[in-house]
Structure formats: structure tokens, C-alpha cells
Amino acid sequence: MKILVVGGGGREHAIAWRLAQDEARHEIFCAPGNAGTAAIATNVAVGAEDVDGVAKWARENNPDLVVVGPEAPLVKGLVDRLLSLGIPTFGPVAAGARMEGSKRFAKEVMDAAGVPTGKAETFTDAAKAKAALPDYGLPVVIKADGLAAGKGVIVAETKEQAESAIDDMLVGNKFGAAGAEVLVEEFLHGEECSILAMVDGERAVLLPSSQDHKRIFDGDKGPNTGGMGAYSPAPVVTEDKLPLIKEKIIMPVVRELKRRGVTYRGILYAGLMVNDENSNPYGPLAKSGSTVNVVEFNARFGDPETEAVLPRLGGDFATALLHAATGRLADEDIVVKPEVGATVIVASGGYPGSYEKGKAISGLADVKDAVVFHCGTKSDGGEVLTSGGRVLSVTGLGATLREAVDKAYAGVSKISFDKMFYRRDIAHRAFERQ
Ligand code: AMP
Numbered sequence: 001m002k003i004l005v006v007g008g009g010g011r012e013h014a015i016a017w018r019l020a021q022d023e024a025r026h027e028i029f030c031a032p033g034n035a036g037t038a039a040i041a042t043n044v045a046v047g048a049e050d051v052d053g054v055a056k057w058a059r060e061n062n063p064d065l066v067v068v069g070p071e072a073p074l075v076k077g078l079v080d081r082l083l084s085l086g087i088p089t090f091g092p093v094a095a096g097a098r099m100e101g102s103k104r105f106a107k108e109v110m111d112a113a114g115v116p117t118g119k120a121e122t123f124t125d126a127a128k129a130k131a132a133l134p135d136y137g138l139p140v141v142i143k144a145d146g147l148a149a150g151k152g153v154i155v156a157e158t159k160e161q162a163e164s165a166i167d168d169m170l171v172g173n174k175f176g177a178a179g180a181e182v183l184v185e186e187f188l189h190g191e192e193c194s195i196l197a198m199v200d201g202e203r204a205v206l207l208p209s210s211q212d213h214k215r216i217f218d219g220d221k222g223p224n225t226g227g228m229g230a231y232s233p234a235p236v237v238t239e240d241k242l243p244l245i246k247e248k249i250i251m252p253v254v255r256e257l258k259r260r261g262v263t264y265r266g267i268l269y270a271g272l273m274v275n276d277e278n279s280n281p282y283g284p285l286a287k288s289g290s291t292v293n294v295v296e297f298n299a300r301f302g303d304p305e306t307e308a309v310l311p312r313l314g315g316d317f318a319t320a321l322l323h324a325a326t327g328r329l330a331d332e333d334i335v336v337k338p339e340v341g342a343t344v345i346v347a348s349g350g351y352p353g354s355y356e357k358g359k360a361i362s363g364l365a366d367v368k369d370a371v372v373f374h375c376g377t378k379s380d381g382g383e384v385l386t387s388g389g390r391v392l393s394v395t396g397l398g399a400t401l402r403e404a405v406d407k408a409y410a411g412v413s414k415i416s417f418d419k420m421f422y423r424r425d426i427a428h429r430a431f432e433r434q
């Protein structure tokens, strides 16, 4: 197949890499891609959010499939545009991507579909939002409604923090239009995990579970990031929870969207909070009574979850994506290998705050027993330079989690660049369970 992958991060490198592992040979293009995708695909000089540019390339090159990685072009309607040109495209239309693009809309859909999630209310008026705080106890979660690059969620430990988050969004306009509405949401206790469901409009197949590491420092300390590492499967997602997740969370959303006229095709990513305890486990409001509650939905593959999950898939990945994109997905399309996957993100020192770019990366060719996905890199002559906060994703696969994690870190130890930073405790929650 001739396939275009839209995006230029670790997720898109992992998608292109996994397509290149198929037994069938594909002709793979990435728009814009990065220094890593250049080695396995043809990079096209079109930005991921350039809807006109991608559509123009697709019209001229007529790919068999386009796979859209990031949320911004999904929300901007890139899929609608490509479908109008008759090009099979993996990813939801804009009306479906609202599950990620508007947290208020996602709550509305969940409520209509009876999906277990924290109680929440939406406000445009700061005084009213603050007046609601006592109903939610502490901690309480304040969220910007729209896309805010992962920065629009504040878990407030005190009333003062909650009030200043509300003021930042509604009065200070800190997130622009994305923060013009805020959600005040019940804090959910428990352990988080990610479920990527492949959806074809009618059916869903769950990909293997995974867990991200959102905070910058070891021990889950410091500010939130885009994700500092991941592993798959996540032991917190015990076998017995999978039918619950599919039948009570994923499928009700797919059906509710359908009822509203939206055929959702692509990945529906459920960020879930798992809590198996019996005594008042769900915070002050305990609305849902479920052991699994939805924290958020995303309309795409997770990053870095994808880098840990996709190397575990067998079978023909292009066919699975095409089947989902064209409403023909079957359980057999997803084949899971027994190996465990572990991914360590190598970042620029200073991230998620300010950091320097353009540092020469050495040692990439010395990584032997792990896969290196590029997240934020660019080629400069013969050199690979850093060009983002998250720079590389290093994935190890092993018979056990220990083996997978050790291989990932052995890979990381070969790589160096000025001010390189990474977490040293990836998968700690799973090890603590063992
Ligand atoms: P989101 O951008 O919605 O993924 O939120 C970012 C992070 O904030 C999540 O991964 C959680 O760690 C945390 N979070 C969001 N909503 C809640 C909630 N209702 N209860 C507890 N933690 C939350």
C-alpha cells in the first residue's frame, strides 16, 4: 500500500516503523516526519496542521491510506477533507475529534451514554465556578474546555489554587479560547492507565493496555509533561476489566456518537482511573460506583503509549488501519505478541519548561537491542540534532517487564547530548505490584 502518516513525533515514527514491519511491503510517506522517519519513509515537507497542504499532496499522490497522528489536524477537520476527496483515512472526523477537543462535549456524551466518569460542571463565569467548589471537596480538578497542549488541567490541592486556576482561565485568558469555558471536576483516586481502542464506526477492538508517566521527575514528582515513558501491558488493567472497559466505556461512546450522526473511525483513547478498593473509593461524590472511571478521551494514539504498544502488535498493521478506516474491522485484525514493551523518553534538560534546541545527538547507531523512535529531532548534514522537548523514545521488548525495561535503559545509556534528561523509574508502579 501507499500510505501517508501525518505528524512528526515519536508516535508517528512508531506508526511508520510498525507499518514497515508488515510482511507486505508498503510505500510510506510522512508529513512532515522527522530525522527518524527519514530512514524508513519519505518525508514530505508539509506541516501536520496544514490541511490544504496535506489535501493537495493526497490529491496529487493518491495514497491508499492516510493515518493522522496528532489531535490538532483531527480537530481542524483534516479527515473530513481527505474523505471528501475519496481517500481512505484513519482518524475521526472533526465532529468525532470533539471527544478530545472539547472536554464539555466529552462529558455530555459520557453522561448521555451512561459512561462512568467524575462529576463535573462547566462554567464561563468565574464567580459561579468558585461558588461550586465546596460541592467538590479537595483536591478538585479545574480543566480548560479546549485543547491546551496538555497544560489545561490543574489538580488543585487547596481552594486558593482552584480559585486562581479558574481566574487564570476565565479572567486572565491564559489559554485563550480553549479556556473560555472551564470544567470543575471531581478528583478521581486510583491508578491511571491508557486504553487505545481501534474503532470502525460500529465495532471496537482494544489494543493492549498501557501506562504513561505524566510527571517530569522520578516518583511522579514535578510538573506534568506530554509523557516521560510508558509500558505495556499495564498490570493494573486486569483481564476481568477488559469487557467492562469495552462494553461500558468504549462502545457506549461509539453508539452515542453514531446516534448523533457521527461515525467515529480511528483510535478512541480512554484515559482511565482504576480503583479496586471498596470503601468510598471515588472521592467525595462517588457518583459512578464503577471500579474504572474515565479521566479523559483522546481522538488519537497516545504518545508515548504508542511507542510501547505498537511494537507488540503482530499481523498486518496496514490492513487493520484500513479496515478501521473503511468500516470493516474484525477482532482478528489485531494480533498481540506476548512480549512486554517499555519506553523511556529522552528529553531536553529544562523540559517541560524552556529548553535549548540544536544539540548534536551521538550514539544512536550503538543502540542494538532496543528501538529508537525520534520525537523531536532534525537532520543537519550528517548529524541528528535535538529540535523539541521530548527528543527520543527508546523502546525495549522482553519476555518480562524487567527485561523490557533493562533493554530500554541499556539503549538510552548509549545515547548522549548536552543537557539530556530522562526518568530512571519507568514502570515503577508495575514493579511495586510484583
Ligand atoms: P488530561 O489532560 O485530561 O489527561 O489530564 C491530565 C492529567 O490530570 C491526567 O492524566 C490525570 O493525571 C490528571 N487528572 C485529570 N482529571 C482528573 C480527575 N478527574 N481526577 C484525578 N486526576 C485527574
Ligand code: GLY
Residues within 6 Å of the ligand: 212, 226, 227, 298, 301, 302, 303, 304, 305
Ligand atoms: N500520553 C498522553 C497522551 O497522549 O495524551
